[in-house]
Amino acid sequence: MSKQPASESGVRRGRPGYDQGQVLEIAVQVFIEQGYDATSVATLATRLGLSKSALYHHFESKEALLEVALDEALSGLEGALADAGEGSARDRLEHVLRGAVLVLVDRLAYVTLLLRVRGNSDVERAALERRRAFDREVTALVRAAQSEGSVRSDIAPPVATRLLFGMVNSIVEWYRPSGEEGAQELARDVLRVVFDGLGTR
CATH class of the missing domain: 1.10.357.10 (Tetracycline Repressor, domain 2)
Known part of the structure; x- marks a missing residue:
């Protein structure tokens, strides 16, 4: 099976092996950069290279993060x-x-x-x-x-x-x-x- 292409940020699309701590660290950076209220779940998923459903596997909501x-x-x-x-x-x-x-x-x-x-x-x-x-x-x-x-x-x-x-x-x-x-x-x-x-x- 061929490898999936990497995104410009170096995050591989699909469901890379993030643990909960890594997801949290990246989400916090996005909240700081863009503001919590202005950050959507879709934005977080895009930064992580995850689908929204995969993100919800780690945290049930943006508020939980x-x-x-x-x-x-x-x-x-x-x-x-x-x-x-x-x-x-x-x-x-x-x-x-x-x-x-x-x-x-x-x-x-x-x-x-x-x-x-x-x-x-x-x-x-x-x-x-x-x-x-x-x-x-x-x-x-x-x-x-x-x-x-x-x-x-x-x-x-x-x-x-x-x-x-x-x-x-x-x-x-x-x-x-x-x-x-x-x-x-x-x-x-x-x-x-x-x-x-x-x-x-």
Whole structure:
């Protein structure tokens, strides 16, 4: 039997041996490039070189793809909180911030997609609520660190949290894995900037 011709993108037509993770990775890239709302199942199938029925073999809907992708980002951030341990509030805050940077670098596309969610569907609204719950936990850590005197207390905890994650989240706009710094070095630099700014006077 002769081989099927490859498409211009190098993806062979028909049903290549994608696993679910590979389908998800490519779908997330398309969502980022075109916007989730503007991306149709037909567009995803074309990019993958799959029929729509073959795509549905991996995920039952476009919404299911989005839900899994957003969970990939959120579970990493929530894991950083869960692993913060029992040390001082400042130590736990440092752990969460370091973990957030490492998750962002490791799951860059997924976090990028998460940051572009606007709440236009039940899946998006649920993701936004998880983000808000994460922010509340971080705000509580900032407040506790202020109470113990390990970070400056002249910045309102919710404002401090927004400023911290404004900086961390901006990484998705400029960070390139092929650049000069790896994830650990980047996390180190973020912590230096943060705690030089939040240190007690």
